[in-house]
Amino acid sequence: MVDHPAYPVGLRLSGRRVVVIGGGQVAQRRLPALIAAGADITLVSPSATASVEAMVTAGEIRWERRRYAEGDLAETWYVLIATTDPEANARASAEAERARVWCVRSDDADAATAWTPATGRSEGVTVAVLTAGPQGRDPRRSAAVRDAIVEGLHNGTIAAPHHRTRTPGVALVGGGPGDPDLITVRGRRLLAEADVVIADRLGPRDLLAELPPHVEVIDAAKIPYGRFMAQEAINAALIEHARAGRAVVRLKGGDPYVFGRGMEELEALAEAGIPCTVVPGISSSISVPGAAGIPVTHRGVAHEFTVVSGHVAPEDERSLVDWDALARLRGTLVVLMGVDKIGAIARALVAGGRAPHTPVALIQEGTTASQRRVDATLATVAETVVAEDVRPPAVIVIGEVVEVGARAAAARPTADPVTRCPGRTR
Known part of the structure; x- marks a missing residue:
């Protein structure tokens, strides 16, 4: 028998019936992505973890508190089988095969008709990784490859520029307390895409060294009882560069709204008709x-x-x-x-x-x-x-x-x- 590779595809599950059999840790990990996809989810399980039950309470999924029964997969587009009962898993898998429903099995990947890839997201891009070879699937390697790609997209080490026209604007980014690893993922991504960075003295300075040569860095330092860039000048620079069609990041220490004058800058940009995104930061x-x-x-x-x-x-x-x-x-x-x-x-x-x-x-x-x-x-x-x-x-x-x-x-x-x-x- 030829060991053919899996065919990658993205399922559009919004509004479509999805059944999850089993309410344990596997379901707890997989349900958030199915909810985010807009699926119409029914959970079939006599019990569930507290986190899964919270999803039920929030109205994100329906819960039928019982064991799997023949016919549960009627009108279903996709099923995740994740119980600790091998016999029930086999019966549900057989029903999925007869009904031609794509089926993922947590207990026996070889018996499944679909596999769940290691997935990650970065600003509109979904990365899905599957590894399989003569020795079988390697989920840990899939996760490692996914993490490397997503991290590269986040921090700009993997060049993936936007080819559609960007809307000019400003991002007020909270850089955190100083350690460059403590900036948020979104803040780091926006920094990697910036044309102009207006940086505070207390922002994570090490991140500036990672910027490409074409990025203009403007020093907006306010040294106690020393040199400083007036707030009016900072506001003017934000407006000038945004109006010129550049992607502008105002990099601040901590959080923009915790003694950071972030609202003053937001108000100035709003008055000038310039769109602004605020990215919270870890407060010192x-x-x-x-x-x-x-x-x-x-x-x-x-x-x-x-x-x-x-x-x-x-x-x-x-x-x-x-x-x-x-x-x-x-x-x-x-x-x-x-x-x-x-x-x-x-x-x-x-x-x-x-x-x-x-x-x-x-x-x-x-x-x-x-x-x-x-x-x-x-x-x-x-x-x-x-x-x-x-x-x-x-x-x-x-x-x-x-x-x-x-x-x-x-x-x-x-x-x-x-x-x-x-x-x-x-």
Whole structure:
């Protein structure tokens, strides 16, 4: 018998009846793609995982709580058989064969009439990979090939330019806290397709080195008490390049809407009639404490956390922060842009009722190779910042969760290579 390769094809299942037999882990993995395809899905199974049951509750699929019975595949276009009962699987597969319904079997691929490829998606492109040879199918290799292709499309290492005319516009992209691996997949893809990148100082700088030579990079850095590009100039540059028909990315640190002036830029673009896409980013207010081993919430310690800008001192008439109210909170306080004002902030919190011995952690250059953590208390943080020469950018965490993280760090024999926590100083 000749071992012919499978014929690849894309099934358009929208509105068409699909039956899934078995509600376990295999169904849990396969159902989301069938739902996304718009299929009319019926699940036949006496039980289901909690995630599958949630799909039923949400109205995404129908569930017949029983075992497979002859006739379940009537008027069906496609069936996935995924039970732990070999006899039921064989009977359902036989019915599919008689009814000429394409059938996938999780227990016996050789007995199936269809195989599920390893699939991935990247901005309108679906990558589907099947591997088969004299030794049989190799799903792990399929997944590895798929991952390599999708990653290449995401980060631009596989050149696949759009050949249809692009609509000029701007993407406000949150680049995350600094580590280039922490930008979102969509943000990285848009960056790879950009003609012009207007970049913040706190954005993931390493990503700029990956851009092709033709990409124009405009420095929009705002250095504390130093050089900066005025917001009006940034807005004007966004509008100018977008009107010239270029794909423009405004690359920001963290998230565009967390002290990033993203809405100001969006409003300027809207007024100019320029379409804008906003891509959220991982905020440093959560990710940097996490990278230093500090959870901003912890059961029995902190049930809330508050993020506040520290660029204006508490006594400054321009301040919009109710520091007395923050002092009365029991949870975690995360201060951004507050290194030079932390002494005044600490005094305001203590005056408002926060205990002087409240732990404080300052994480400088969080998530990057230069990350360092300095610990203090509200009573000592002002002098500690000077003594340890803590400089922006730094995220300041105030609250008992600082000590939770310290206990966990002490329990680890070595530094965590993922969070790159290089240790603590006092």
